[in-house]
Amino acid sequence: MRVDVVTIFPDYLAPLELSLIGKARRDGLLDVRVHDLRDFARDRHRTVDDTPYGGGAGMVMKPGPWAEALRRLGGTVGGEGPSRPRLLVPAPSGRPFTQAFARELATEPWLAFACGRYEGIDERVYAYAADSLGWDVTPVSLGDYVLNGGEVAVLAMVEAIARLIPGVVGNEESLVEESHEGGLLEYPVYTKPARWATEDSVYAVPPVLLSGNHAAIAAWRQEQRLARTAARRPDLLHASQAVSAGDLVVAA
Numbered sequence: 001m002r003v004d005v006v007t008i009f010p011d012y013l014a015p016l017e018l019s020l021i022g023k024a025r026r027d028g029l030l031d032v033r034v035h036d037l038r039d040f041a042r043d044r045h046r047t048v049d050d051t052p053y054g055g056g057a058g059m060v061m062k063p064g065p066w067a068e069a070l071r072r073l074g075g076t077v078g079g080e081g082p083s084r085p086r087l088l089v090p091a092p093s094g095r096p097f098t099q100a101f102a103r104e105l106a107t108e109p110w111l112a113f114a115c116g117r118y119e120g121i122d123e124r125v126y127a128y129a130a131d132s133l134g135w136d137v138t139p140v141s142l143g144d145y146v147l148n149g150g151e152v153a154v155l156a157m158v159e160a161i162a163r164l165i166p167g168v169v170g171n172e173e174s175l176v177e178e179s180h181e182g183g184l185l186e187y188p189v190y191t192k193p194a195r196w197a198t199e200d201s202v203y204a205v206p207p208v209l210l211s212g213n214h215a216a217i218a219a220w221r222q223e224q225r226l227a228r229t230a231a232r233r234p235d236l237l238h239a240s241q242a243v244s245a246g247d248l249v250v251a252a
């Protein structure tokens with residue numbers, strides 16, 4: 001998969017060189033290219049923003065540099081591979097980014113992210129990308145809170161998407177995320193020592209996990225998943241699950 005990121009803070013994307021994403025890049029599974037929007041400004045000061053029409057606080061990103069940056073992405077592709085990317089625009093007003101959406105995006109051959117700062121990007125840039133470049137444009141949001149810009153959101157989204165590309169993580173780990181595919185939250189996990197003492201307390205592992213009784217362990221884990229989901233994310237429970245969760249002593 002090819003991933004282009006256009007931003008005024010290329011250094012913000014440096015963590016994409018680390019860990020599994022960095023490995024995927026070195027293995028040739030992921031081709032990440034970060035571009036500085038200011039390189040596409042025409043003036044001496046490399047200006048990318050201006051005051052909003054209609055008034056109001058803050059600055060708006062100018063359409064010219066964005067159009068040039070996006071147009072040049074399309075122009076850099078060779079004979080092979082997809083001719084146009086799917087453009088994702090991180091913004092609190094976007095489509096909610098979910099595990100299901102990540103799965104959909106993981107099948108795309110080419111993604112481009114347009115990172116806005118300030119009050120956002122001039123709306124005409126999206127019309128230009130859709131109408132003149134023929135790209136599919138999707139505003140996307142991580143949740144109901146406001147970040148200063150799209151860069152941190154891109155780090156999260158690229159990680160969530162890339163780990164779903166075959167070969168990026170092992171099979172075992174890729175099953176873990178099924179917990180968020182519209183299902184229940186994960187059960188709590190423990191490792192050695194079974195009896196862990198600090199200066200003022202002793203913390204035990206739930207005895208059932210040491211019992212060797214696989215049916216009892218599976219039942220306990222399912223109960224924990226229900227209780228956790230009821231306590232933390234009741235919105236994920238279906239009516240039938242809510243009934244059984246209501247019978248449980250709800251864990252925090």
Ligand code: 6GU
Nearest residue numbers: 090091142145147149153
């Ligand atoms: Cl995807 N971008 C920005 N700038 N802010 C956000 C967001 C995205 N998701 C939540 N807040």
